[in-house]
Every structure is written in C-alpha cells, then in structure tokens.
Amino acid sequence: MAIDYQQKIPNNVDLGTDRRLQRALEHWQPRFLEWWRDLGPEGFMASDVYLRTATSVDAKGWAEFGHVKMPDYRWGVFLADREPDRTIGFGDYYGKPAWQEVPGEFRAPLRNLIVTQGDTEPASVEQQRLLGQTCPSLYDLRNLFQVNVEEGRHLWAMVYLLHAHFGRDGREEAEELLHRHSGDPDNPRILGTFNEPIDDWLSFFMFTYFTDRDGKFQLKSLAESGFDPLARTCQFMLTEEAHHMFVGETGIGRIIKRTNQMMADLKTDDPETLRKAGVIDLPLLQRYVNFWFSSCMDLFGSESSSNAATYFANGLKGRPDEKLKFEDHVVADAVYELEVPNGVEGPTIQEIPMRNAMNDIVRRAYIDDCRIGLTRWNRSIKKAGFDVEITLPSPHFRRSVGPWAGVHTDPAGNRVSAETFAAKASTWLPTEADRAYVKSLMVAVTEPGKMAGWIAPPDRGINSQAVNYDYVRIH
Numbered sequence: 001m002a003i004d005y006q007q008k009i010p011n012n013v014d015l016g017t018d019r020r021l022q023r024a025l026e027h028w029q030p031r032f033l034e035w036w037r038d039l040g041p042e043g044f045m046a047s048d049v050y051l052r053t054a055t056s057v058d059a060k061g062w063a064e065f066g067h068v069k070m071p072d073y074r075w076g077v078f079l080a081d082r083e084p085d086r087t088i089g090f091g092d093y094y095g096k097p098a099w100q101e102v103p104g105e106f107r108a109p110l111r112n113l114i115v116t117q118g119d120t121e122p123a124s125v126e127q128q129r130l131l132g133q134t135c136p137s138l139y140d141l142r143n144l145f146q147v148n149v150e151e152g153r154h155l156w157a158m159v160y161l162l163h164a165h166f167g168r169d170g171r172e173e174a175e176e177l178l179h180r181h182s183g184d185p186d187n188p189r190i191l192g193t194f195n196e197p198i199d200d201w202l203s204f205f206m207f208t209y210f211t212d213r214d215g216k217f218q219l220k221s222l223a224e225s226g227f228d229p230l231a232r233t234c235q236f237m238l239t240e241e242a243h244h245m246f247v248g249e250t251g252i253g254r255i256i257k258r259t260n261q262m263m264a265d266l267k268t269d270d271p272e273t274l275r276k277a278g279v280i281d282l283p284l285l286q287r288y289v290n291f292w293f294s295s296c297m298d299l300f301g302s303e304s305s306s307n308a309a310t311y312f313a314n315g316l317k318g319r320p321d322e323k324l325k326f327e328d329h330v331v332a333d334a335v336y337e338l339e340v341p342n343g344v345e346g347p348t349i350q351e352i353p354m355r356n357a358m359n360d361i362v363r364r365a366y367i368d369d370c371r372i373g374l375t376r377w378n379r380s381i382k383k384a385g386f387d388v389e390i391t392l393p394s395p396h397f398r399r400s401v402g403p404w405a406g407v408h409t410d411p412a413g414n415r416v417s418a419e420t421f422a423a424k425a426s427t428w429l430p431t432e433a434d435r436a437y438v439k440s441l442m443v444a445v446t447e448p449g450k451m452a453g454w455i456a457p458p459d460r461g462i463n464s465q466a467v468n469y470d471y472v473r474i475h
C-alpha cells in the first residue's frame with residue numbers, strides 16, 4: 001500500500017480507517033515533537049537539512065530527497081507489504097499461519113521485545129545530540145541528522161505496534177519511551193551502553209559501524225517473527241538502517257585514508273608525529289575498535305540463554321536469514337558447541353541445546369558482517385604501503401555478560417591474569433590521553449566541501465549531489 005502523506009501522520013497502514021488508533025497516535029505526536037525539540041540535535045532545529053523521506057516501502061527508489069527543517073520531518077508509520085499466506089518460519093509453531101494479532105499467551109514477552117528495541121531508538125538520538133556542534137563537514141552533519149531522524153522514525157515504528165496491538169499497557173509503554181532519557185540517573189534507558197554520551201565523531205562512526213549493526217541483527221531476528229506486524233515493521237526499518245552502517249563504514253574508512261596519506265607524506269607511522277600533524281593514528285583507532293566491538297558483544301545477551309530459547313520456541317524472535325541460512329527451523333534437539341572458560345586455561349567446549357544458543361548464533365552472524373568493513377579498511381592500508389592490520393578482538397575480550405564476564409583475556413582471546421590485563425589495558429583500550437586527543441580534533445567545519453584535517457572527503461556525495469553541495473543550510 002502506498003504511503004499517504006495527506007494525513008497528519010504519514011502511513012501505509014490505512015490509519016484513517018481506525019479512528020481510535022489514529023486519535024491515540026495523534027495524541028502521542030506532539031509529545032514526540034516536544035521530545036525531539038528538547039533532546040534531539042542541539043542547535044540545528046531551524047537549519048534546512050538535505051534529508052531523504054520514505055515514499056514507498058519497496059527497496060528500490062523508496063525515498064525522495066530535499067531540504068527540510070528537522071522538526072518538519074514527516075515521521076510516520078511504514079510497514080513492508082504483507083506477504084499473503086505467510087507462515088511462521090521457525091520454532092514450535094513452524095508452518096502455522098503467522099499471527100496478525102498478538103497471541104494472548106505471548107503478550108508480555110512480545111511487548112518486552114518491542115519496548116527494548118524501541119528504547120534504543122530515541123536513546124541514540126539523545127546520545128548524539130551535541131555532535132552537530134563539532135561536525136567535520138556539512139556532508140557529515142547531514143548524515144548525522146539523517147541517522148537521527150530515522151532513529152526517531154524507528155521509535156514511531158515501535159510506538160505504532162504498542163498502540164495498535166497492546167491496548168492500555170501499550171499506550172503507557174509508549175509514554176515511557178519518551179520519559180526515559182539516556183544517562184538520566186533516575187530514569188535511564190534500558191540498555192547500559194545507550195546511556196553513554198557519544199560526543200566525538202570517531203565514537204559516532206564506531207557507533208554507527210558496530211552498535212547500529214547490532215541493531216541490524218536484532219531487527220533481522222525480529223523480521224522473522226511469527227507476529228506479522230512486527231516482522232513487517234522490522235523489514236522496512238532494515239531498509240533505512242543500511243545507510244547508518246554506510247555512514248560508519250565510510251566514516252572510519254575516510255579517517256584511515258587521511259591517516260594513510262599523512263603517513264606517506266611524513267614517511268612514518270609514529271603516533272606522536274602523526275598526532276602533531278593532526279590525524280588519528282591507527283593504534284588509537286584499533287583501541288576504539290576493541291572498545292566498541294567488545295561492548296557490542298554484550299548487547300546480544302548471554303551465550304546460553306533460556307529466554308532466547310523461549311523466544312525461538314514460541315516463534316517470537318528467530319535467527320537472521322532463517323529461511324536462507326538454515327535447514328532445520330524447529331531445532332528441537334540439536335546441540336550447539338559453546339566455548340566457555342575453563343579454570344585458568346583457555347576455552348573448553350560445552351554442549352548446550354541449540355535453542356539456548358540463539359544469542360550466540362546471532363552474535364556469530366554479526367561478527368562475520370563486521371569483518372566486511374575491516375577487509376576494506378585493511379586493503380586501503382596495504383595499498384598505501386603500510387604493514388598494519390585493523391583486527392576484531394576475540395568475542396571473549398572484555399565481556400560483562402555471559403560465561404566470559406569478568407574473565408581476563410588479551411584482545412586475541414588468550415587468558416591473562418588480572419595484573420597483566422591492568423598493565424596492558426592502555427595498549428588495548430582507549431586511554432584518557434587518546435580520548436583527550438580525539439576531543440582536541442573536534443572543531444566544526446561548516447563551509448560546503450571543506451573537511452576537518454583528520455578525515456578524507458567522501459568519494460561521492462549523497463543522492464548524486466557533489467561533495468561540496470550545501471547539505472545543511474545553517475540558520
């Protein structure tokens with residue numbers, strides 16, 4: 001169904017035919033806008049930003065671009081088209097018709113899944129609200145705001161499900177999604193990482209590369225859900241999400257490109273010399289990768305989880321690409337070999353029911369996906385003539401959740417003592433000096449086409465515009 005932009009709330013769900021639901025969402029809309037003005041990107045509400053807006057939900061040519069003031073962005077409710085006769089693709093209900101309404105017995109767990117996903121969307125906008133003030137270029141500023149408005153749209157996606165399918169508690173949860181705030185000591189966001197501010201652009205690119213990719217895999221799992229409205233909602237969110245990871249991958253790639261140029265010019269890879277020249281040395285970048293990757297490992301939950309098993313058994317949350325990548329969709333008695341710590345020695349294999357290992361299966365798929373960008377970055381370092389490789393740390397490194405929580409390993413995953421970990425931490429993870437140095441580079445560059453000195457220009461602009469296009473007209 002086409003998106004109706006004549007309505008107060010743009011949508012492709014025929015909202016006009018359900019007056020109750022329409023009124024409830026129209027009641028929530030001004031609160032959302034109030035939240036956006038209070039906690040959205042600070043200082044740019046009057047600026048005209050070259051943003052894309054969804055015009056349809058099929059993957060090709062689904063968006064249109066134009067300058068808009070962010071508070072006028074048309075946030076709405078867009079679901080992928082309904083697949084006729086869709087059946088549940090996994091678990092105990094495999095092959096049964098997908099649910100169009102919430103099954104009573106799964107109401108609470110489904111609501112929790114939706115609320116947890118929904119909470120991360122506005123949280124990331126809040127975390128990033130000050131970044132605009134130190135943008136490395138107008139191109140980057142526009143990309144930041146594109147990501148921000150779409151995370152706002154993802155909040156709408158989850159709020160729609162809550163309002164449409166969960167009655168009174170759904171409406172209450174929708175309110176709470178605007179009341180919890182990232183970093184608020186009394187009322188924080190649900191997941192720990194989403195309470196840390198992201199106030200430098202290296203962290204922003206790491207976030208969009210690693211943390212948004214976690215989001216992608218959560219959405220891919222939910223896009224398999226037997227609860228059809230949730231599946232369709234997540235399918236369209238994934239279309240939007242691809243750009244967020246593009247921002248991360250190309251952002252880090254451009255930092256590396258700039259550093260490569262400087263290393264070639266100065267004929268050195270010495271971090272001190274490179275810092276004097278105002279670029280980001282690769283060991284520092286590696287420490288940021290170690291930090292962000294390891295904190296994302298925890299977002300998938302424990303390696304062995306009875307909750308994950310229940311979600312799978314009940315058809316609520318599947319595996320990414322369930323149909324394409326797996327043959328056994330019921331997984332009734334399959335076994336999974338899980339690496340667990342063994343005394344002070346390295347890992348040992350423990351066999352657990354496959355259904356309990358769903359978090360780890362999703363985590364592994366995520367890790368494979370993370371490698372793609374690293375391969376590109378490493379190719380560019382090699383091409384520039386340097387013998388350095390950016391690597392992903394072991395999934396056991398620096399964990400706070402699951403069997404590896406609190407177990408000390410080096411980034412390669414070898415067990416080390418607490419003393420060794422403490423002594424080496426400054427070579428493995430960002431130090432205060434690293435963070436201070438990165439902060440010192442953060443100075444706004446807002447002349448069209450100009451770039452901050454620590455990042456190379458992008459290969460091309462957005463939507464075939466030139467790199468020096470005025471992506472944001474700041475007022």
Ligand SMILES: [Fe+2]
Binds near residue numbers: 121150154215241
């Ligand atoms: Fe999102």
Ligand SMILES: [Fe+2]
Binds near residue numbers: 212244
């Ligand atoms: Fe995202």
